[in-house]
Amino acid sequence: MLLIFEKSQEGKKGVDVRKPEVKEYSYSSELLRSDLDLPEVSEVDAVRHFTELSKRAFGVDDGFYPLGSCTMKYNPKINEEVASLKGFTDIHPLQPEEDAQGALEGIYMLSQLLSEITGMDAVSLQPAAGAHGEYTGLRLISSYHKSRGDIKRNKIIVPDSAHGTNPASATMAGFEVINVKSNEEKGVDLDELRAVVGEDTAALMLTNPTTLGLFEKNIVEIAEIVHNAGGLLYYDGANLNAVMGIVRPGDMGFDVVHLNLHKTFSTPHGGGGPGSGPVGCKMELAPYLPNPSVVKYGDEYFFVNDPDSIGKVGSFYGNFLVYVRALTYILTLGKEGIPYSAKIAVLNANYLKKKLQDIYTTEKKRHCMHEFVLSLEKLKEETGVSAMDVAKSMIDYKMHPPTMYFPMIVHEALMFEPTETENKETLDSVADLLRKLHEMAYSDPAVLKSAPHSTVISRPDEVTAARKPIVRYKKP
Amino acid sequence: MGNYVPLTENDIKEMLETIGVSSLDALFSDIPKKIRLKELNIPSGKSQQEVSDVMKALASKNTVYDVILRGAGSYSHYIPAFVKNITSRSEFVTAYTPYQAEISQGILQAIFEYQSLVCIMTGMDVSNASVYNGASAAAEGVLMCRERDRNKAIILGNVRPDTLKTIKTYASAQCMEILEMEANDAFVEMDKLKELMGEDTACVYLEQPGYYGELYSADKIAEAVHSAGAKFVMGCNPTSLALLKSPGECGADVAVGDGQPLGLPMAFGGPYLGFMACTEKMMRKIPGRIVGETVDHDGRRAFVLTLQAREQHIRRERASSNICSNQALCALTATAYLTCLGKEGFRNVAKACVSLSHYFAAQLQKIEGVELQNKGEFFHEFVTIIPDKSEEILKALAKNKILGGLKLDSDRILWCVTETSTKESLDNVIDIVRGAICC
Numbered sequence: 001m002l003l004i005f006e007k008s009q010e011g012k013k014g015v016d017v018r019k020p021e022v023k024e025y026s027y028s029s030e031l032l033r034s035d036l037d038l039p040e041v042s043e044v045d046a047v048r049h050f051t052e053l054s055k056r057a058f059g060v061d062d063g064f065y066p067l068g069s070c071t072m073k074y075n076p077k078i079n080e081e082v083a084s085l086k087g088f089t090d091i092h093p094l095q096p097e098e099d100a101q102g103a104l105e106g107i108y109m110l111s112q113l114l115s116e117i118t119g120m121d122a123v124s125l126q127p128a129a130g131a132h133g134e135y136t137g138l139r140l141i142s143s144y145h146k147s148r149g150d151i152k153r154n155k156i157i158v159p160d161s162a163h164g165t166n167p168a169s170a171t172m173a174g175f176e177v178i179n180v181k182s183n184e185e186k187g188v189d190l191d192e193l194r195a196v197v198g199e200d201t202a203a204l205m206l207t208n209p210t211t212l213g214l215f216e217k218n219i220v221e222i223a224e225i226v227h228n229a230g231g232l233l234y235y236d237g238a239n240l241n242a243v244m245g246i247v248r249p250g251d252m253g254f255d256v257v258h259l260n261l262h263k264t265f266s267t268p269h270g271g272g273g274p275g276s277g278p279v280g281c282k283m284e285l286a287p288y289l290p291n292p293s294v295v296k297y298g299d300e301y302f303f304v305n306d307p308d309s310i311g312k313v314g315s316f317y318g319n320f321l322v323y324v325r326a327l328t329y330i331l332t333l334g335k336e337g338i339p340y341s342a343k344i345a346v347l348n349a350n351y352l353k354k355k356l357q358d359i360y361t362t363e364k365k366r367h368c369m370h371e372f373v374l375s376l377e378k379l380k381e382e383t384g385v386s387a388m389d390v391a392k393s394m395i396d397y398k399m400h401p402p403t404m405y406f407p408m409i410v411h412e413a414l415m416f417e418p419t420e421t422e423n424k425e426t427l428d429s430v431a432d433l434l435r436k437l438h439e440m441a442y443s444d445p446a447v448l449k450s451a452p453h454s455t456v457i458s459r460p461d462e463v464t465a466a467r468k469p470i471v472r473y474k475k476p
Numbered sequence: 477m478g479n480y481v482p483l484t485e486n487d488i489k490e491m492l493e494t495i496g497v498s499s500l501d502a503l504f505s506d507i508p509k510k511i512r513l514k515e516l517n518i519p520s521g522k523s524q525q526e527v528s529d530v531m532k533a534l535a536s537k538n539t540v541y542d543v544i545l546r547g548a549g550s551y552s553h554y555i556p557a558f559v560k561n562i563t564s565r566s567e568f569v570t571a572y573t574p575y576q577a578e579i580s581q582g583i584l585q586a587i588f589e590y591q592s593l594v595c596i597m598t599g600m601d602v603s604n605a606s607v608y609n610g611a612s613a614a615a616e617g618v619l620m621c622r623e624r625d626r627n628k629a630i631i632l633g634n635v636r637p638d639t640l641k642t643i644k645t646y647a648s649a650q651c652m653e654i655l656e657m658e659a660n661d662a663f664v665e666m667d668k669l670k671e672l673m674g675e676d677t678a679c680v681y682l683e684q685p686g687y688y689g690e691l692y693s694a695d696k697i698a699e700a701v702h703s704a705g706a707k708f709v710m711g712c713n714p715t716s717l718a719l720l721k722s723p724g725e726c727g728a729d730v731a732v733g734d735g736q737p738l739g740l741p742m743a744f745g746g747p748y749l750g751f752m753a754c755t756e757k758m759m760r761k762i763p764g765r766i767v768g769e770t771v772d773h774d775g776r777r778a779f780v781l782t783l784q785a786r787e788q789h790i791r792r793e794r795a796s797s798n799i800c801s802n803q804a805l806c807a808l809t810a811t812a813y814l815t816c817l818g819k820e821g822f823r824n825v826a827k828a829c830v831s832l833s834h835y836f837a838a839q840l841q842k843i844e845g846v847e848l849q850n851k852g853e854f855f856h857e858f859v860t861i862i863p864d865k866s867e868e869i870l871k872a873l874a875k876n877k878i879l880g881g882l883k884l885d886s887d888r889i890l891w892c893v894t895e896t897s898t899k900e901s902l903d904n905v906i907d908i909v910r911g912a913i914c915c
Contacts, residue, residue: 001581001777004589004815014818015556020828021899022835027853031691033721037596038819043558046816050562056582059570067572074480075570078524084560087535093550093745094882095539099874102537103744116518128608128746131788131798139649168788168798174649177793215506246504251511266480270805271583272573272605272765274747312641315549315611315734316745328531332478334521339513343500344481344488350503351491367495367503395579400572406789423482424491450773455578460778465770469759469782471602473592 001056001456004049005473008039015043037475056456057271058400064426068371068403068415069163069211071241071263073345076332079266079325088324093316097302104301107317108294110327111278117330117338118237118257119250120280124289126318130238131165133258133277134205136290138173139310140256140281141203141232143288147308150230153202157231159188161212161407166205166236175202182409186212186363188222201231208252209239209369211407213349213415223253232256232285240264241419242346242370245339249280256281265326276322292317344420345370348427352418355431359438371417375410385441385448387412392459393437395452399430478521538744541879543901545836547857547892548687548882549610549636550745551715551737553825554896558816559739563809573765573801577780583804584779587767590807593814597717598731599724600753605765605802610734611639613750614681614711615646616797617732620754620761621679621707627652630672630680632697633659634687639711643681652678662690662852666700673704679729683711684720688890689833689857690850691720698727707758714738714751714810715894716855718826723753730754730762739813740806749806760786763797825895829856832902833893839906840891845913849888857892859884865913872912878905 041049059065065072082088091100111123127133138156145153156170157178167177178196183189187210197204204226208216216222223233235249235257241264249257261267262275269275281289288310292303333341346369353372357364360374376387391401391414403415418427441448452458483491488500497503504512522530544552563569567582574580574587587605594603607613618629629647631640631654640656647654657672659665673680680701684694694710701708707729715737723731735749736742754762760783768782788795814822833856840846840860849859862869866883873880881891893902 001585003585003592004811005592012818014816014821015558016817016821017554017825017828017895018898019824020832020835020895022831024827025831025834027719027830031720031853033599033717033719033725036718036819036823038593038817038822039815040818040820041815043816046558046812047562049815050586050812051565053582053586054562054565054567056580056585057567057571057574058576058579059567061566061570065572070572072572076480078528080564080569082528082531082535085532085535086540087532087538089741089743090540090552091538091744092541092544092546092552092742092879094546094548095541095879096874099539100744102534105537106534113518116516119513128612128803129799129801131800132608132612135798139645142649164787164789164792164795165798165800167793168791168795171793171795172646172649172798174651215504217506217508220508220511243504243507245513245516247507247512251513268569268805269572270803271568271571271580271586271808272804273801274608274803274806275801311645312611312638313645314642315609315638315748318745319747320744321741322747324531328527331519331527331530332521332524334478335516335518337479337521338516338518341479341481343503344483346503347483347488347491347495347500350495350497354495366506367497391576392578395576400579401576421480421482424487452578456581457578457772457776457778458774460577460772460780461770462780462782465768465780465782466785469766470769471588471591471759471766471782472595473589 001052003473004039004041007041007045007049010040012040012042014041014046063398063400064422064430065400066402066416066418067400068417069238071417071419073266073419074421075266075268076329079328082328083321083325088321101301104294106324106327108296108301110323113330114259114278115280117244118280119248120257121283122286122289123278123280124293125278125323126290126313127277127279128314128319129273129275130258130260130277131169132313133279134165134169135173136313137234137256137258137279138169138175140285140288142173143310144285145202152200155200156202157196157204161186161210161409162205162207163211163236163238186210186214187216187218190218190221193222193225197226197229197231201229203232203234205234205236207236207239209242212373213368213371214363214366215369219252238263239370242342244342246342256285261322261326266329267322267325274319274322276319341420348418348420348422352416352427352431356434359435371415373410373413373415376412376414379441380412383441383445385445387414389448389451390414390437393448393451396454397433478523541877543878543897545891545893546879546882548890549638550742551892551894552742552896553737553894555739556816559809559812562812563805568805568808574781577778581779584767586808586811587804588769588779590811591767593811594751594753597714598753599722600731601756602759602762603751603753604762605767606807607750607752607764607799608803609746609748609750611642613732613752614639615643616763617709617730617752618643618679618681619646619650620730620763621709622652623678626676626678628676629654629678631656632664632680632682633692635683636687661850662686662692664692664697669700673706677704677706679707679709681709681711685713685716685855685857688850688859689854691853691855694726715826715829718823729758735806735810738810740809747803747806749803749810761796764799765802828895829893832897836893836902840909843910843913856894857890859888859890861887862913863887869909869912872908873905876908
């Protein structure tokens with residue numbers, strides 16, 4: 001498929017705007033740029049181009065999307081409709097508070113709802129993504145310790161099963177990272193934890209359920225160990241979908257949490273963003289949340305700034321239209337629908353796991369939460385067919401592959417998260433397919449190793465892409 | 477109650493049997509009883525129709541102005557019908573990050589085209605796939621200039637307040653020193669700048685146009701910055717790049733900005749689009765996703781996420797940033813916007829902004845008691861000084877469903893005029909302002 005630049009022809013015109021009925025103003029030449037070489041195409045050319053691009057993409061609306069840790073649940077259409085209301089899209093972020101009462105009320109409502117769902121005392125909706133939320137949350141922790149004169153606490157403890165963003169956020173927030181190994185059950189090793197906590201511990205970052213899709217059974221003890229050492233507990237909300245409305249991070253002992261509205265609360269991923277990563281915290285940390293926050297006096301809503309705040313982490317108030325969608329979703333589900341969705345997410349994952357666990361290696365003794373990890377190490381040894389080959393083969397059957405090679409502590413890992421919005425027929429067909437691929441790995445491995453076969457490209461050469469980077473179009 | 481579960485009671489029963497448990501609750505046996513929640517203290521779920529009503533009522537409590545003369549980081553522009561229509565396609569909207577290149581060529585190519593457009597507009601060599609917003613782009617842009625012995629940044633001239641605050645937040649965690657140097661109406665005292673810069677200066681950050689719309693001699697500043705061995709980071713309004721000298725032409729090492737004016741609604745501040753571009757030399761320091769062109773095993777053109785050795789999922793605590801997403805749908809919006817307007821349409825948008833804003837400024841100045849703070853050239857924003865009248869003027873305009881400029885203080889208002897205004901609407905504003913001043 002040609003690039004839009006390769007379809008451009010001099011003199012072709014697209015959409016135009018009104019010509020102003022005032023004198024044209026011109027700058028002197030030293031301020032002006034040389035020619036701006038944007039593409040020149042007609043509107044219909046542009047429509048065909050982008051429509052063709054869309055046909056080369058695959059969304060939740062196109063089929064099964066079991067990306068572990070990403071919670072690719074259905075994105076309800078009502079959310080999209082609400083987010084395109086003029087009263088939300090056409091309001092200026094700096095218009096007077098009295099002219100934006102609906103927006104402020106929405107921010108206030110969603111913050112309250114998320115506080116209750118997480119068991120926190122305050123929530124800021126400003127972070128624009130999960131990693132942004134992590135960064136913000138860690139800055140709160142830093143400010144909290146500093147405000148108490150506890151300036152030695154410069155270390156963040158991160159399990160080896162953690163998302164890569166955890167250690168990266170800790171570094172960005174000015175901390176040193178201490179990695180701890182997992183125990184045999186792939187949970188936090190309590191002895192190891194006791195050995196590393198101390199006067200320099202700022203916090204432990206934890207995902208629960210863990211990135212292996214298992215609930216961290218020792219969470220109460222873990223919280224005790226960290227708190228007794230004077231540290232705080234940070235909750236990575238990536239996997240909240242499994243337990244929302246069933247157990248709250250605040251009740252597990254966490255002090256700070258970030259959520260991914262684009263995972264747990266059904267806002268679309270958009271091909272990589274925009275997301276939204278609200279941060280919640282306990283009362284002691286609330287003064288440090290990003291400015292401004294919304295408060296209610298009587299029937300009116302106002303922005304307030306706290307002098308102790310960590311300041312701003314981005315423009316204005318975060319990804320407003322994203323959290324309008326999440327608010328719509330939470331109002332729809334309510335106190336019954338939230339835990340019910342979590343339960344079905346867990347049911348779907350356990351059902352699929354059960355149908356695969358006799359041929360693929362996985363944790364069998366315990367129930368998984370919303371996701372589970374298969375190890376294809378044995379299959380690879382015996383057939384040469386890797387986790388990647390199986391994942392790529394799924395594409396030929398109109399399914400998105402699961403998350404591959406994560407968590408890093410499992411070899412040849414495939415991580416499945418079906419979510420609560422898949423039906424039984426789909427799960428049955430997925431199980432059938434994965435069983436069939438397992439057989440094919442022995443009978444016809446070459447087909448799997450060269451998959452996918454039905455896509456517009458075969459596997460790309462990523463090594464050359466990185467070694468000789470071409471990252472933009474250049475006119476020949 | 478609402479939910480999106482597509483299972484029947486019977487399905488659930490069968491599935492529980494297959495798993496070998498008696499109830500849904502039995503699946504949660506790993507969670508200690510003492511911390512389990514009895515019930516969420518939030519309202520019951522509602523039907524779609526009821527939720528729709530609630531949200532519409534909320535939206536209707538916000539004033540949607542007929543005429544908008546306020547910018548300051550969020551700009552009201554005409555959004556061609558094409559843009560919303562194309563970017564609403566659910567293949568784009570509901571897709572994940574394009575890790576699986578074979579079924580994500582559409583998204584990858586769109587990002588590649590976006591990166592190319594950012595490079596063309598900024599005159600830089602490399603663009604990333606975008607970051608959260610203009611403020612975080614500026615902060616990341618400043619951070620990426622750090623070197624072992626250079627850990628100080630100078631923020632030059634008038635910078636948008638949110639951007640400045642965000643830079644400070646990000647820098648403080650890295651113990652990076654931030655100095656601010658004022659510039660009165662784009663006049664930069666070069667000697668003072670040279671004095672401020674030392675061997676420890678990593679970069680100088682300048683916004684062009686500045687917060688008050690003012691235009692700087694960015695190329696001269698770049699020269700001075702480079703002679704001190706520091707990097708030059710320019711924050712730009714993308715609409716201005718249709719006409720004004722690009723950061724590349726000015727000699728910038730890094731160009732950043734907010735892509736909101738490129739087809740994204742004001743939407744009470746987000747989601748927006750942070751664009752970041754740099755010279756080839758700095759390619760491996762730029763944070764965030766990057767899409768590159770390569771070939772597939774059959775030799776066909778293919779696009780992939782590339783240069784991932786910089787990123788958090790590989791390098792963990794040693795990554796160049798923690799960012800693991802981009803504003804893909806917003807980047808697609810900007811790509812669609814620039815494509816459908818094209819070379820001529822986009823220039824016409826910028827020209828209309830400039831001509832209308834200068835007309836409006838000239839008409840305002842004809843009113844007795846109105847002075848322009850900007851003495852030099854400006855783009856589509858400028859500041860008026862009208863002693864003690866800010867409040868009255870803005871109130872009078874609001875009564876007529878006009879969102880006036882941003883009140884800076886009791887005397888000063890920051891105005892912005894885009895192609896959404898007409899001569900007629902501006903003349904009407906002039907009359908109202910005149911009325912508010914003399915009475």
